[in-house]
Amino acid sequence: MQHHRPVHNGNGHDPKQGMAIVLALIATFFGGPELYHHTIDYVIVFAQSRYGKEWLLAAVVGWALIVGAFSFYAARITFDIALLSAVMAVVMRIF
Numbered sequence: 225m226q227h228h229r230p231v232h233n234g235n236g237h238d239p240k241q242g243m244a245i246v247l248a249l250i251a252t253f254f255g256g257p258e259l260y261h262h263t264i265d266y267v268i269v270f271a272q273s274r275y276g277k278e279w280l281l282a283a284v285v286g287w288a289l290i291v292g293a294f295s296f297y298a299a300r301i302t303f304d305i306a307l308l309s310a311v312m313a314v315v316m317r318i319f
Contacts, residue, residue, distance in 0.1 A: 229285045232302065240304070240307045240308065240311065241304070243303070243307060244300055244303040244307055245299070245300060247299065247301035247303045248297075248299035248303055249296070251295065251296075251299035251303075252292060252295040252296040252299060253312050255295050256291055256292050256295040258292050259294075259295060260287070260288060260291045263287070263291070264284065264287065267287045267307060268283070268284065270278065270283075271283035271284075295312075
C-alpha cells in the first residue's frame with residue numbers, strides 16, 4: 225500500500241487566519257485595558273502581601289503582559305472558531 229501526500233494548490237495562506245488576527249488585535253486593544261483595570265487592584269494587594277513592595281513594579285508589569293497575551297489569544301481562538309463556523313454555515317446553505 226502506497227501512502228500519497230495530499231497536494232495543495234496555492235501559497236498556503238489562509239485568509240481566515242489573517243482576519244482572526246486583526247480582529248483579535250482590535251479586541252485586545254479595547255478589551256485588554258478593561259480587564260487590566262478591573263483586576264489590577266487584586267494583583268497589587270496580592271503582590272504586596274506575598275512579595276513585598278520591592279516586587280510590586282515587576283508584578284504590575286508582568287500582569288499587564290499576561291492580560292495582553294491572554295486577551296489576544298482568547299480573542300484569536302474565539303474569532304478562529306467563529307469565522308470557521310460562519311464559513312461552514314455558508315457552505316451548508318450553498319450545498
